[in-house]
Amino acid sequence: MTLDALKIPETPVCAAALEVAVAYCSPALLNHSVRAYIWAAAYGEAQGIAFDPELLYVGSMFHDIALMPEFDNHTAGFDVASGHVAWVFGAGAGWPVTRRRRLVEVVISHMLDSVDVAADPEGHLLERSTSMDISGRHMDDFSAPFKAEVLRRYPRLGIAEEFLACFRDQAVRKPDSSPAASLRDNIAERILANQLDRTG
Template sequence: MNLVIPDTTACRTSLEVATAFHTPALLNHSVRAYLWAAAYAQERGISFDAELLYVSAMLHDLGLATAFDNHSVPFEEAGGHVAWVFGAGAGWPVERRQRAAEVIVRHMWDEVDVEQDPEGHLLELSTGMDISGRNTEAIPAALRAEVLARYPRLGLAKEFVACFESQAERKPDSLAGTFVRGGLAARMAANPLDA
């Protein structure tokens, strides 16, 4: 499978931002989220905006980073705000900035309609694969091995659960709170990508 990370100024800069503010485990998660999404789309013939998906994947968890963790709004909304501002700096029109924010907010939804929002659908699907192991059978074995070798998990489960527990404690009505109460730690511990 030939997966290409789009080579645009916005993509390179979003990787720079993610590298500056994420831990290595969350940075690798962000890259894997894009790669799982792009592979899934390629295998199923889903058309998507590669630059928008990549930038959204790089920025989708920035609301968990200390520098951007908002005390009053869910982390995905904070990350959406960061994406909007990032898009402004990248010279994106307002509509494209808003799309990046929507994709990031929607990655926490249970399901996003592929017809209405292919990028949101793909990021929701791929982050579910990477975090809780949902639908990992859809990742071809050779791709899984290659991506995990290049972007290892680095103790993501422990770090991510701690981030979500912190979010849940401070923002109990958030989706992070719902996920923690719904057994996120157990699902992450059973993720086949960590096997």
């Protein structure tokens, strides 16, 4: 597979989701969000997993949006707060309530240890892709040339340090949040050891 062979869904909703991500995400977080979709969709296609490209793309654009100050929630963890932002976006896009709920499920599920592919294929794919991009899991999902191609197009721009700083900030202010739990589970070591930061 090549990056050019992977199709980004060309819908007005996807275009609007990217516009929001560009407006609010840092450059590193924006590239991470795009890579999250690429890894997820490429893996889904390679494994023959049927998924909704638009739902997966919008979920990828919004899964970390509440790490940004404009959407930070003073009590809820970023994953839950990102789900709220995504729900509001979906309402503005005219999505029915059932599709908005699915979007929230996909966004929140990316912080779970695993997601049942049969019950939630988009959540499964996003959990797997974000785990690879941030903490270096599932590194064997793709060939070295494909990973290098993706990173040339969408460089990491210091995402490991930026993401870890956000998680530490969230953990201090929200000790019951998923970032706090992840830090207790030594995610910091995995983030800083991610092989993608050594792929050239």
